[in-house]
Amino acid sequence: MKCIRCYLYPPVKGRVFLSLLIAMKIIIIEDEQHLRESIQKYLEYQGYVCETAADFTAAKEKIDRYVYDCIVVDIGLPYGSGFDIVSALKNFGSAAGIIIISAKNTLDDKLKGLELGSDDYLVKPFHLSELNARINAILRRRKFEGSQWIQFNEIKLDPEGQRLTVNDKAVDLTEKEYQLLEYFIANKRRVLTKPAIAEHVWGDEYVQAGDYDFIYTHIKNLRKKLLDAGSGDYIKTVYGSGYRLTDN
Amino acid sequence: MVTGFYLFHQFSVQLNDRSDKELLADEAQWIDYLETGVENGTTFILRTGELAIFPVNEPLNDYPKIEDVTGKNPKNNNSTTYRQLSQVVSIAGIPYQIIIKKSQEQKAALVRGFTRVMLFVFAGLFFVSLIFNWFISRRLWAPFRESLKKISTAELQHMQAVRFDSTNTAEFNELNSSLNTMTHKIYSDYITMKEFTENAAHEMQTPIAVVQSKLELLLQDANLEDAQVQSVMEASAALSRLGKLNQGLLLLAKIDNDQYNTKEIISLCDITKKYLDLFDELIKDKQLTVTTNFAADFKIALHPFLADSLISNLLGNAIKYNHAGGVVNIVTNNANYQISNSSPLSAIPPDKLFKRFTGAGGSNSTGSNGLGLAIVKKILDANDLLVQYQMLNGLHEFIISKKDL
Numbered sequence: 001m002k003c004i005r006c007y008l009y010p011p012v013k014g015r016v017f018l019s020l021l022i023a024m025k026i027i028i029i030e031d032e033q034h035l036r037e038s039i040q041k042y043l044e045y046q047g048y049v050c051e052t053a054a055d056f057t058a059a060k061e062k063i064d065r066y067v068y069d070c071i072v073v074d075i076g077l078p079y080g081s082g083f084d085i086v087s088a089l090k091n092f093g094s095a096a097g098i099i100i101i102s103a104k105n106t107l108d109d110k111l112k113g114l115e116l117g118s119d120d121y122l123v124k125p126f127h128l129s130e131l132n133a134r135i136n137a138i139l140r141r142r143k144f145e146g147s148q149w150i151q152f153n154e155i156k157l158d159p160e161g162q163r164l165t166v167n168d169k170a171v172d173l174t175e176k177e178y179q180l181l182e183y184f185i186a187n188k189r190r191v192l193t194k195p196a197i198a199e200h201v202w203g204d205e206y207v208q209a210g211d212y213d214f215i216y217t218h219i220k221n222l223r224k225k226l227l228d229a230g231s232g233d234y235i236k237t238v239y240g241s242g243y244r245l246t247d248n
Numbered sequence: 249m250v251t252g253f254y255l256f257h258q259f260s261v262q263l264n265d266r267s268d269k270e271l272l273a274d275e276a277q278w279i280d281y282l283e284t285g286v287e288n289g290t291t292f293i294l295r296t297g298e299l300a301i302f303p304v305n306e307p308l309n310d311y312p313k314i315e316d317v318t319g320k321n322p323k324n325n326n327s328t329t330y331r332q333l334s335q336v337v338s339i340a341g342i343p344y345q346i347i348i349k350k351s352q353e354q355k356a357a358l359v360r361g362f363t364r365v366m367l368f369v370f371a372g373l374f375f376v377s378l379i380f381n382w383f384i385s386r387r388l389w390a391p392f393r394e395s396l397k398k399i400s401t402a403e404l405q406h407m408q409a410v411r412f413d414s415t416n417t418a419e420f421n422e423l424n425s426s427l428n429t430m431t432h433k434i435y436s437d438y439i440t441m442k443e444f445t446e447n448a449a450h451e452m453q454t455p456i457a458v459v460q461s462k463l464e465l466l467l468q469d470a471n472l473e474d475a476q477v478q479s480v481m482e483a484s485a486a487l488s489r490l491g492k493l494n495q496g497l498l499l500l501a502k503i504d505n506d507q508y509n510t511k512e513i514i515s516l517c518d519i520t521k522k523y524l525d526l527f528d529e530l531i532k533d534k535q536l537t538v539t540t541n542f543a544a545d546f547k548i549a550l551h552p553f554l555a556d557s558l559i560s561n562l563l564g565n566a567i568k569y570n571h572a573g574g575v576v577n578i579v580t581n582n583a584n585y586q587i588s589n590s591s592p593l594s595a596i597p598p599d600k601l602f603k604r605f606t607g608a609g610g611s612n613s614t615g616s617n618g619l620g621l622a623i624v625k626k627i628l629d630a631n632d633l634l635v636q637y638q639m640l641n642g643l644h645e646f647i648i649s650k651k652d653l
Binding site: 032034035038039041042045076103104105107123124125126127128129190191193195196202203205206213214217238239240241242 | 450451453454456457458460461462464465467468474477478480481484485487488491495523526527529530532533553560564
């Protein structure tokens with residue numbers, strides 16, 4: 001078990017907002033070794049405790065025996081289908097979040113996944129930062145019924161109302177700016193490429209219609225608003241690759 | 249008919265033959281009678297309507313001459329044909345001309361009557377056999393026609409439901425059983441091909457995902473030099489194009505395999521509005537002026553995913569291949585959906601227009617994979633829609649219309 005990181009904050013107006021970030025446990029069920037390792041590396045860097053399984057039988061054993069906070073499961077597994085893992089989890093009343101990763105982009109599969117009880121469905125190939133952001137969102141919804149603040153130093157986001165406060169002062173953000181900031185914080189200290197950012201906030205249809213330079217304007221505006229509200233300058237441009245939210 | 253004529257002719261010939269034999273027999277009889285009943289030296293003359301025997305001063309004929317002559321029927325003064333025998337013979341030493349005539353009227357009537365009967369009989373037989381044929385063929389060939397119908401209406405993706413039943417005829421059973429084998433094989437080939445295309449694209453996604461994830465992790469390393477970062481980004485962009493290309497090819501294959509057959513009535517105006525909203529950033533970024541005229545809605549029946557793909561491709565192209573400050577016009581009515589845009593590019597040559605990989609993008613890194621219009625065309629073809637392209641007033645114009653059925 002990795003270190004427990006605790007951020008305790010005084011309660012505000014009776015709302016309980018637990019920011020006790022005990023490292024969450026995730027199991028990655030994927031048969032393709034290199035992909036599995038990449039996912040594990042990225043998520044561990046973000047502070048999760050990760051376990052893995054390379055086929056259906058190993059996965060079934062692990063979920064029978066241990067409790068996880070989130071399950072990342074591929075459909076096409078040796079010896080069985082990821083769908084059956086989802087069913088099994090629901091059958092023993094697991095409260096874990098489930099995100100399906102699959103190469104198949106069919107509506108049928110997506111619906112089947114949702115019907116069986118998964119929380120999300122991500123199509124390969126995907127950005128690791130995207131997977132991370134989605135896991136974040138699932139955990140927030142499930143573990144804290146959505147009522148947890150997202151915090152990064154003096155920046156606080158309220159996901160329910162999609163509101164930003166800096167040093168407890170409200171700051172007005174557009175919808176896209178909010179989503180950008182949320183994405184940055186979920187993937188804090190990681191380099192986020194322009195395609196990854198654009199696909200998260202604007203969807204992946206953009207690639208055929210143009211390039212991603214338009215996101216520069218949005219990020220510029222976001223930065224300015226944060227700085228004007230008194231926050232540190234955390235959004236850094238990484239030359240050639242993209243952007244990073246960091247405080248070092 | 250030929251047989252009829254032949255019979256008629258034969259019959260006539262036969263009758264003539266008979267009649268001639270009669271004439272000869274008559275002549276022989278007369279000669280006998282006269283030879284025995286007449287003294288030497290006496291001459292006699294016999295003349296009736298049909299018989300004339302009188303002495304002549306001519307040489308004898310070895311053979312009688314039998315021919316057709318026309319004469320007058322004494323009974324009713326009509327002109328009739330006679331079969332006439334004439335010969336100069338010697339009776340009791342004196343040469344006599346014998347002429348015996350037989351009226352052919354009866355014979356003609358007989359022949360006529362006979363042939364009439366024969367004709368009726370034949371005609372009757374002919375028609376009855378036609379009718380019988382018709383009935384028999386209906387029943388006999390019914391299984392054949394049924395097999396034929398099943399073949400002509402068979403569809404590739406429902407081939408497994410086509411079954412040819414056993415019949416009462418051995419030959420048709422052979423036919424049907426061969427057809428069954430064939431349809432079974434066609435269907436299993438189709439399924440194999442379908443699964444192969446899906447699996448191929450599916451399999452490609454995983455290695456692409458692996459490479460993408462490794463590149464993403466690589467980027468996190470702060471110790472990379474600028475040149476290295478650039479390499480990684482370029483590799484990543486190319487990979488992204490590969491992924492989209494794969495998806496595009498998979499989509500084309502799936503449309504080919506009729507996997508998007510469930511249709512709904514879709515309003516293209518609504519879809520257009522959705523994508524205008526989605527592409528809003530890009531439109532603003534390029535300072536494009538978009539004018540829309542949704543006077544009447546253009547509604548078509550097709551799969552919702554294809555509708556999205558269609559509009560997203562057309563509108564995406566209109567934006568991508570536009571110059572800064574350009575225009576995009578969309579006009580719809582009941583029969584047409586028209587989208588036009590300004591562009592620095594010249595008119596697309598018609599032979600390359602909807603082909604794969606003949607796009608204008610070439611090696612640009614913004615993901616032009618050359619499949620956009622090919623996908624548009626395939627979607628339209630699969631849903632009974634027509635598309636026209638023209639360069640009008642400096643604008644590239646695409647018009648979608650419904651096929652007149």
